[in-house]
Amino acid sequence: MVQLQFNRMSIDHIRYAGIMKLPSLAQIREAQAVVYRHMPPTPQYTWPLLNQRLGAEAPAESPVEAPATAWVKHENHTPVGAFKLRGALVYMDWLKHARPHLAGVVAATRGNHGQGVAMAARLAGLHAVIVVPHGNSKEKNRAMLAQGAELVEHGQDFQESLEFARTLAVDRAFTMIDSFHERLVMGTATYALEFFEGSPPLETIYVPIGLGSSICGVSAARNALGLNTEIVGVVSSESPSYSLSFQRHAIVEAPSRTLIADGLACRKPNAQAMDVIWENVARIVEVTDAEIAAAMRALYEDTHNLAEGAGAAAVAGALKEKHLHGGKRIGIVLTGGNVDRDDYRAVLGEAL
Numbered sequence: 014m015v016q017l018q019f020n021r022m023s024i025d026h027i028r029y030a031g032i033m034k035l036p037s038l039a040q041i042r043e044a045q046a047v048v049y050r051h052m053p054p055t056p057q058y059t060w061p062l063l064n065q066r067l068g069a070e071a072p073a074e075s076p077v078e079a080p081a082t083a084w085v086k087h088e089n090h091t092p093v094g095a096f097k098l099r100g101a102l103v104y105m106d107w108l109k110h111a112r113p114h115l116a117g118v119v120a121a122t123r124g125n126h127g128q129g130v131a132m133a134a135r136l137a138g139l140h141a142v143i144v145v146p147h148g149n150s151k152e153k154n155r156a157m158l159a160q161g162a163e164l165v166e167h168g169q170d171f172q173e174s175l176e177f178a179r180t181l182a183v184d185r186a187f188t189m190i191d192s193f194h195e196r197l198v199m200g201t202a203t204y205a206l207e208f209f210e211g212s213p214p215l216e217t218i219y220v221p222i223g224l225g226s227s228i229c230g231v232s233a234a235r236n237a238l239g240l241n242t243e244i245v246g247v248v249s250s251e252s253p254s255y256s257l258s259f260q261r262h263a264i265v266e267a268p269s270r271t272l273i274a275d276g277l278a279c280r281k282p283n284a285q286a287m288d289v290i291w292e293n294v295a296r297i298v299e300v301t302d303a304e305i306a307a308a309m310r311a312l313y314e315d316t317h318n319l320a321e322g323a324g325a326a327a328v329a330g331a332l333k334e335k336h337l338h339g340g341k342r343i344g345i346v347l348t349g350g351n352v353d354r355d356d357y358r359a360v361l362g363e364a365l
Contacts, residue, residue, distance in 0.1 A: 033285040035229065036199045038237035041206050044199040047106045048099050051136065054207045055090045057344075059083060062315035063328075067335050067343070081338030083331065084212040085316070086346045088204055089324055093128040093156070095276075095349030100200030100226055101129030105137045107196050108188060116140060117187040121178035123171055123275040124153030125323075125349050126192045131160035142187065144178040146170050150275065152353045170269060172280045192224040193283040201230025202237075208344060209238055217243040217337075218344035219327035222255045222297070223276045225286025227348060232293035242344070243295045247330035249277040249322075250299040258282045259290060259297045273302045273356070276323025276349065300329040306360045308332060312347065313361065319350035 036044070059082060068080035088096035108115065117140035120130040127143040134141035141162040145154060146169055158164055165181070168174040175191075182189035208231075209215070218235075220228040228246050235242050248256050251271035258265045264287060269278040290297075300308075305322050308329035312320045320328070327345045331338070352360075 033195055033198070033229075033289060035233035035236060035289065036195075036202055040199060041202045041234060041237060044099075044103045045203045045206065047103050048200065048203050051102055052092050052098065054211070055087050055204060057084050057086045057208055057212045058316075060085065060316045063311065066311055066315060067331060067338055081335070081340070082342045084208075084215065084342070084344050086204060086208045086344065087318065088346065088348050089318060089320060089350030093125070093132055094351045095125035095128065095324070096201060096204055096227060096346075097125040097129035097349075098132060099129075099203050100194075100197030101126070101133035101190075102136075103200035103203075104190060104194060104196035105130075105133040105139070109137050112188065115188055117142065117185065118190050119144065119178050119182040119185070119187045120190045120192070121145075121171065121175040122192070123278060124150050124157070124351060125276060127157045127162065128153065128160065128351070130190050131157045131162035135161045140187075142178075142181065142185070144168075144174045144181065146174045150351070150353050153351055156351070170280060171278055193226050193286055197226045198229045198233060201227045202233040203230075204346075205231040205234035206238070208346070209234055209240060209242070212344065213342055214240075215242050215344040216341045217245060218346070219245050219247055219298075219330045220346050221277060221323050221326040221348050222246045222248050222290075223323060224279055225255070225283050225290065227346065228294060229286055229289045231346070232289055236293070244293060245330060245334070246290065246294050246297040247326045248297055248299055249274045249305065249326070250301050252278050252280075253299055254279055254282050255287070255290070256297045256299050258287055259294070262291060271302055271322070273305050273360070274322030274326060276321065277326060298330040298333055300326060300333055304329040304333060306363075309352070309357075309360045310363075318347065319352065319357070320347055321349050321352040324349040324351075
């Protein structure tokens, strides 16, 4: 059995120090060994129709530039339909060795983190309690229950669910699995390493930002490989806390009102994630709900892949910056495909 040889410094100490050391190449490969016990690498493809859609718009007085070549990392192809399983598997593997007598775990989620935690806990023989806000995705809730999780509804948004989940973990003597943690970043870095090593050299990569584990994992893999790829974060303009924090170089809370991208619905940024983002990310692009819906339709029409709102955000960001892509090779992370049927029907019918 592969066991990760991670630094055993507690995450609380790391938070106190205000620094999170990104995983090394060796640690990411060790994390891959854990992930691959339960799922294969996901594919990365380039799609001709999507490339046409992303073609550069040159000024009228200049020659037409070569179209962008986009490579899509399909994290919608994991066993839970999203990238979050990777971090959950790595975290749970570490947790089982660090606390062998642990009875259960608690997590707060809008869906994908909870699905990953629920599946990883089931495989590890642990009880998982997942806290979701009222009005959460019905189909994501069903998927978590199908993994054997205990589902608790509490709060009007993710932040309220998170605060309640932390209290619940103390009350039950379970371990709280936050949506941002060094082991989760090690897990997300495994898809990034696959992407960088499995596609031609990428000049720019677009990554959605929820709480930050995904873009931190991409930063870790890029740095570990010594690449110069430009990393661009994408957030919802209706949930702009990370964008505002990036611009002001300070933690800024902001209301989250997105109706289509629950995976991007963050009211308060994670300080550790922001430290990594400030250090490694070139810029953050804001996209509207309408632009995300258009990207979901584009992915269906051009690739016949299902994308949830957060999953399509990177495509929306790349489309918004298509004037920058002339002749460039770009990467796009499709982080998940877990969208409710009624919502998807509305998106395809342009009614949302």
